[in-house]
């Protein structure tokens with residue numbers, strides 16, 4: 349009984365973190381990135397923190413303890429590049445590598461130069477922690493140096509290379525496929541060579557990337573930030589990852605997987621959707637190509653085929669579509685520019701999700717246990733969908749293969765064959781079967797960083813080692829040399845002894861002869 353007050357006081361001292369000042373920097377014009385930040389920040393505000401969110405998406409309705417800083421110019425920048433998402437589809441991975449960094453660099457610069465951010469810096473406001481979208485935007489780390497605040501990057505793609513540079517997370521190319529390639533865990537020899545090659549290339553690219561962002565810091569603030577300073581500023585990384593949707597892999601103590609944290613435990617949906625789904629006695633399908641690709645840019649023939657197939661189905665269909673109406677819209681199709689995706693997927697009548705396979709959509713499909721017909725367009729979608737197919741809850745159909753026959757076959761297979769639903773239900777159970785709901789995990793670690801004023805105690809020494817020490821190349825070389833020396837020495841001794849022995853027996857022989865003579 350004596351222990352109880354101790355426990356209570358420990359719990360109390362843990363919960364003291366109240367009303368911390370938290371700054372968010374969600375610089376990117378992609379809505380799906382911003383959603384993660386907005387959901388996390390609303391939760392932090394709900395738990396009594398004073399949050400300030402710098403982003404191009406100010407809240408439409410005021411939220412208590414949530415202040416917006418509008419990053420102007422970013423949405424315009426994104427809009428001027430809206431075609432690039434279709435270009436990336438046509439141009440494949442190399443096109444993505446070419447156009448994506450340009451977009452990030454430009455939006456990073458707009459953020460660094462933002463007048464309101466400058467005003468906030470000069471206002472003397474102190475922040476206990478800065479949480480930022482982590483998307484190749486290293487120069488943003490400089491705000492941590494300016495405010496002397498630890499930074500928590502949120503990796504919306506899950507943990508990517510750039511995160512491992514700053515945390516020393518193991519990323520063995522022997523069994524961890526690189527980000528952005530469709531490789532299995534049990535790679536063949538050739539695949540491992542390819543994966544190792546990508547590993548080396550990414551090290552070179554990241555080196556250049558760090559230098560580029562150091563120059564941005566120089567340009568906008570006339571200051572320097574070393575790689576070590578960048579790493580020290582990062583307290584820990586919250587990663588949108590979980591083994592239900594990525595291959596299992598190690599995480600160091602300062603990478604915290606929180607995949608699924610953005611999914612609300614319950615969500616109301618507007619009556620229009622509720623009534624439509626409630627009345628879908630045969631079941632319903634949800635069709636959305638996400639927020640970056642506009643379904644209005646679909647080729648006319650493809651759209652025609654899609655609508656034809658829909659009109660022959662016994663199901664009701666919710667179609668996310670950016671126009672007011674579609675020509676020849678079948679009766680069983682409801683179109684809407686905005687759709688409450690989670691609430692729709694959570695509805696019992698929804699049997700299938702036709703999706704581009706963005707990571708958030710993939711996680712939501714798993715969480716709500718809805719099989720997926722994947723039409724990947726660009727970037728990580730081309731990895732997420734094949735991975736979903738391998739996990740057994742999806743069928744992939746590329747846009748150029750999509751016609752009346754393939755589309756209707758895929759839909760029927762996914763709905764009529766129960767194995768897809770079985771698989772996705774098992775994964776859903778895995779995603780939900782965690783010691784703490786992922787949002788509570790995220791909040792715990794944010795408050796942990798506030799309580800301990802950073803994350804130095806979580807850092808492993810690996811980041812301080814040069815590559816040849818990290819991979820023990822020097823030690824392996826040393827030990828190999830010793831073993832080689834011993835072998836060589838033994839060989840020489842044995843040869844010497846054999847020679848001596850031969851000579852001796854020759855001499856003995858001669859002696860013998862002499863004796864005989």
Ligand SMILES: *[C@@H]1O[C@H](CO)[C@@H](O)[C@H](O)[C@H]1NC(C)=O
Pocket residue numbers: 367368396397398412413
């Ligand atoms: C949060 O908002 C509530 C009500 O709006 C207010 O009473 C409280 O002081 C605020 N907390 C902080 C830390 O600003």
Ligand SMILES: *[C@@H]1O[C@H](CO)[C@@H](O)[C@H](O)[C@H]1NC(C)=O
Pocket residue numbers: 369398399400415473
């Ligand atoms: C809350 O944050 C704002 C900056 O957005 C700051 O001006 C204000 O002083 C903070 N409030 C408290 C109670 O610290």
